[in-house]
Amino acid sequence: MNPLRFYKCLADGTRLRSVLLIAREGELCVCELMEALGESQPKISRHLAQLRECGLVCDRRQGQWVFYRLAPQLPEWAAAVLQQTLAGDEAFLSEPLQRLEDMANRPERCSGNC
Template sequence: MNPVKFYKCLADETRLRSLLLIQQEAELCVCELTGALKETQPKVSRHLAQLRKCGLLLDRRQGQWIFYRINPQLAGWCLKVIAETATQNKDFLAADLERLKRMGDRPERMNICC
């Protein structure tokens, strides 16, 4: 992946937070991200679509829900940057992760929003 394209894809705070939350959780759906980020569904969906278009995310459908995960086919340096950014910036995501945690673990969250 071209580094300019990679960093442009992450230049928006909503896209960066979404990507890092997905990195932390392995996979998230739109409703989980809207709750964690305190953003509207259309805004989150638009940013996820941009991350998918950039090749940073993959999605899968389960019923009416779409789940997003980091694209494992990304260049190694991209995966390292994402992982290191998530690891080294816990404070940046602390409130988002706390809101996600308040939704419960994955099975509970699946029953609430998915």
């Protein structure tokens, strides 16, 4: 992954918040991102598809759920940028994290790889 593609992929607020939430939580499904970001399923799914095409996230299916996590092949520099962004501005995700915390009936996870 080159830096230009990385930053272009994160130039949209929904994609940036999605990937940061995934980086922070380790793994999230579409319904959790919908709740956290207050967006529709088609919009979240479209942005996740773009993140997957860019090589930032991968997914795994567990029953009816599709869970997303950071792609294991993400370069160290890219993962470091995401971690620095998380650490540098906690307020950027405070509302989505609160909505995620308040979400009832979050899906159960089993261990699995992308």
